[in-house]
Amino acid sequence: MAITITDSFWQRYTDLIRNEMIPYQWDVLHDNLDIFIDKERDDPGIPSEKSHAIDNLKIAAGQKEGSHYGWLFQDSDVYKWLESAANSYALKQDDKLLDMMDEVVALIEDAQEDDGYLSTYYQIEAPELRFRRLFESHELYCAGHLIEAAVAHYKATGSERLIKVSEKFVECIKNHFGPEEGKINGADGHQEIEWALIKLYEVTGKEEYVDLSKWFLEIRGQDPDFYSKQLLENKEKGIDDRSIPHINLKYHQAHQPIHEQEEAVGHAVRLVYMAAAMAEVAAIHKDDKMFQSAKRLWDNIIKKRFYITGGIGSTVHGEAFTFDYDLPNDSMYCETCASIGLLFFARAMLKNEVDVEYAEVMERTLYNTIISGMALDGKHFFYTNPLEVNPEASQKDPGKSHVKPTRPSWFGCACCPPNLARTLTSLNKYVTSVDEEAIYVHLLMDFEGEIESNNQTVSLTQTVDLSDRGKVELSVKGVTEPVKIYIRLPEWGDMFYFENNSSVKDGYAEFIINEDKTLSIEFEMPVLMWQAHPLVRQNKGKVALQRGPYVYCLVEEDNGPHLHLLTLTEKPVAEEMSDSVLGDFFALKGKAKKIKSDDSWKNVLYQQAEKEPFEEVSLTFIPYHLWANRSVGEMMVWIDKGEE
Amino acid sequence: MAITITDSFWQRYTDLIRNEMIPYQWDVLHDNLDIFIDKERDDPGIPSEKSHAIDNLKIAAGQKEGSHYGWLFQDSDVYKWLESAANSYALKQDDKLLDMMDEVVALIEDAQEDDGYLSTYYQIEAPELRFRRLFESHELYCAGHLIEAAVAHYKATGSERLIKVSEKFVECIKNHFGPEEGKINGADGHQEIEWALIKLYEVTGKEEYVDLSKWFLEIRGQDPDFYSKQLLENKEKGIDDRSIPHINLKYHQAHQPIHEQEEAVGHAVRLVYMAAAMAEVAAIHKDDKMFQSAKRLWDNIIKKRFYITGGIGSTVHGEAFTFDYDLPNDSMYCETCASIGLLFFARAMLKNEVDVEYAEVMERTLYNTIISGMALDGKHFFYTNPLEVNPEASQKDPGKSHVKPTRPSWFGCACCPPNLARTLTSLNKYVTSVDEEAIYVHLLMDFEGEIESNNQTVSLTQTVDLSDRGKVELSVKGVTEPVKIYIRLPEWGDMFYFENNSSVKDGYAEFIINEDKTLSIEFEMPVLMWQAHPLVRQNKGKVALQRGPYVYCLVEEDNGPHLHLLTLTEKPVAEEMSDSVLGDFFALKGKAKKIKSDDSWKNVLYQQAEKEPFEEVSLTFIPYHLWANRSVGEMMVWIDKGEE
Known part of the structure; x- marks a missing residue:
């Protein structure tokens, strides 16, 4: 399998990494830069x-x-x-x-x-x-x-x-x-x-x-006391006189053997790195027990502990998972590295079974939280990827000091930027897969390459257009024997149109071809309004918008301050936009009611409840990954939705 | 002024303090108890x-x-x-x-x-x-x-x-x-x-x-470097070799002189203790500059940083104020001691000017956050007084580990219980005040006592009935010269009825009498539905209920789990109740829609938005201070309010 991503959207990122990040990180590692100190950081101990x-x-x-x-x-x-x-x-x-x-x-x-x-x-x-x-x-x-x-x-x-x-x-x-x-x-x-x-x-x-x-x-x-026994032994041997700390075993996923772990707990990066390895071992050894253990963790994350943006980790404390359906939007962690680990995990699960959910999660996390991790200048990075930001809270509420309204230039703990760089330069690993039966195309981006399948090597060239309508074209060459090809039908598409001797299987279009051919799928790309499970208490009555692989957000620079005062009154529509900083993209334009916060309130904090006066306003939603590239301000993914 | 509280509601507390708390604390101070260790506490450093x-x-x-x-x-x-x-x-x-x-x-x-x-x-x-x-x-x-x-x-x-x-x-x-x-x-x-x-x-x-x-x-x-200079000097003198920590001056309200402080910042207890002293000094010296400085802090708290329950302190980090309109319900601090300090502050402000707002704040904080600090057994105490609790979050989200779903028995830092005890045993200080002009009755509870006013000593006996209707009777004896008496007309009353040669002034009924007399005020006690200022983002679309001086809450033991799924559909009505643990009190009974969280959802975390199925349910609200006396469960003060 030798795949090259030719998609201009993604080449822009690999160019930034080549031209900006790699030389910049080189200087950082060599202490060639004065700008290394991040004055915005809070913890002087780091x-x-x-x-x-x-x-x-x-x-x-x-x-x-x-x-x-x-x-x-x-x-x-x-x-x-x-x-x-x-x-x-x-x-x-x-x-x-x-x-x-x-x-x-x-x-x-x-x-x-x-x-x-x-x-x-x-x-x-x-x-x-x-x-x-x-x-x-x-x-x-x-x-x-x-x-x-x-x-x-x-x-x-x-x-x-x-x-x-x-x-x-x-x-x-x-x-x-x-x-x-x-x-x-x-x-x-x-x-x-x-x-x-x-x-x-x-x-x-x-x-x-x-x-x-x-x-x-x-x-x-296996032995929950393993770590503390090591420390005790060091003490007894006289080689370490430090006091023995309390070790939070769940943080390290060392509280019980992996086959007994039912829930994704502790430090999110550690968990997904572990789970990704479990899935790899399961695939290589065809080890069903290992696969089931990995699958339990997967299901717990995706069904109960997963942000709509592809983020994981609901708390800054231990950069960790918390509990089922606990998905706060403005205090979570959603570390870039954790989403990268989730991408690894999803890709490794695909080696065990082709299930469109893995591909969907890869795409969701890649197009939203992961690339949100890097500014469009390639020099500023988010560690934490919030779904709601009020810059005043980031500044004045110490419990939200980790939720940055702008991407800092570097971090004392420099894990996310280089992790991003290594991942975005190896996207070719995630686009396709192959097994004894077929070739699978999981991600809808332009690529070209060769894949060996069924004792022949076929050349693939995919071009994807996700503007007004969705269109995927996959040119397959070098076909001498029948080959089965599955192309993912994205869950954000609708009214799929492709040649009628093919069929749909588990979220993929199935094509069986005997000769060189260009496969084509066309579809509508409606604006999606997601709602969260009712037990996600933070999202009651709210919706999150998506079009194509992109989750959308509101930012203050387009919509004014106090985004929480908005209630969406109709489903927005897509509109092509061009911005000097953000480039060309599709925005979503909608209507909302905005509660008036000034004139109508006397100078009091509480009053007897009455219908609050509002004004009709127009909203502009931008793709989530583009936020915080122009100026500092509020951002919000989940918006109140009025009853129809 | 020699006032004795004769109100059975409050005598119950002073009895608990005499019979339970004082002997218990005596044993604690003398290390006579084994139960001193609070196993629920998280911070092993304390x-x-x-x-x-x-x-x-x-x-x-x-x-x-x-x-x-x-x-x-x-x-x-x-x-x-x-x-x-x-x-x-x-x-x-x-x-x-x-x-x-x-x-x-x-x-x-x-x-x-x-x-x-x-x-x-x-x-x-x-x-x-x-x-x-x-x-x-x-x-x-x-x-x-x-x-x-x-x-x-x-x-x-x-x-x-x-x-x-x-x-x-x-x-x-x-x-x-x-x-x-x-x-x-x-x-x-x-x-x-x-x-x-x-x-x-x-x-x-x-x-x-x-x-x-x-x-x-x-x-x-005056000198923001004062504290660090002390430490530096100790180091230079060789009497203290500890490293010099970063001192957060705002925490200590030492970032600028008090007359320049516009906002209530830092540790909430420190702030209100300071402000209370400022108000006292202002009253004694008739120092308007000092009064205005105290008033600025008062206004900032009451108009922008004050919980409906009388709590203050929006964050556990530094047990502190954060910023205007930031009033999270489930992660705040609202320390019992801070509300006690606010009571001191309000009472001291009344020495400068009689404004019904001070009395209202005294009452709100006393009847809600302060007495919430103690369990009905007199042996368990809240430090933090939340407005919303999910016990699973308290247990599994380290950012909410300070928000206890039950009152622990004692604290490593034992400030709140004895502070409560000294305050509730001295309530007589808060009920009335007197100045050159008049006698003022601020709190509506039974008391008796003597007050010197206008060169005569009058005897007062107040009896208050706050059951179906409100009724205040104040018997005044020993009148030989004309005396002016103001009795507060509570903001939670309506349709006030009192003898018609008296008048209303600034929230008080004004009576001028020349002879012994029993003054009487009757009023309705409707259920109040408060809404918060639109900039309090945590309370958008929500209401908090009150009847009499009591703010109400929902608890899981009366209303089932997942309180956030409720939306109030009509204004509740008061109903007298009797409970073996809670005693006699008025509950509020109402109707709500409850979103179904089980059957109607497939096994997914997100779905395309649709109208969520709900069921009609009956709700029981209890006075806030009574929560967490029966079993462990959710609690919520602010509830979603459907549009009419």
């Missing part, structure tokens, strides 16, 4: 004055004197940059980028210990505590990101240098972890190695990596 | 295993060996107990209680230093830092509570022993604080001394105490 990530590696390599600086997982910033750079290089070769990557690869090689170990904090500051504070150490998390970078680098350049580093590190891990007497019988506090080992398996074919992944998945939560 | 407050005093007095334990302000628990005990003793003399008080008084005398200083933490642990970490030390805060206890003890028993301790402590304070060269030019991080000094002035007549109060009020915020 390091943010500099990255020091390259320097950490240099110190570990003995190239430089000094101390470690930054998070325990600071190394992963370098690996994520490298993965993005490699993905970007695969899209467009560039000697300068190759040189930059070579520099980093050599540094990583140099920093690795002879026994394969690599984690600059523990190398520099606490070698005696290697693998001994797993609840927080992120050693295997960083190993995972190293492996993912290695795989991307190998695929982009053909160089096996980092694959060797990775395999040597995995050997070291295998020497320390496992069921055997004397080895560590537990997993990292942040899932990631489980997923990365699958990627390493995919390029090496070594099944031992899948086995190790499975072992890490299944050892988790 | 000391709660024991009180140690009496032991701290014994150690400071040299009666015992040991270290200080608890908060820097642990002493104030003892003083607040003593104040409650004294107030209770004044209501009903009791030798055992007198003995208990004597024991504590003797201990306090013994613990005081020769120079008048008294603060057990600094005496035991850090004498070199006395008055040198004022941002957090609470030394003057504790001094204030000592003074308030002394005044109450003196009034109840006639003993001047604690007044002497207090005056000696104030002398010590005057030796250390003031504008003179070499003295400390700043105020305590927690306002309280300012208010207490007024109480000390009231019993001693010494104007220097009012002057000192005014000085503390006006030095606040």
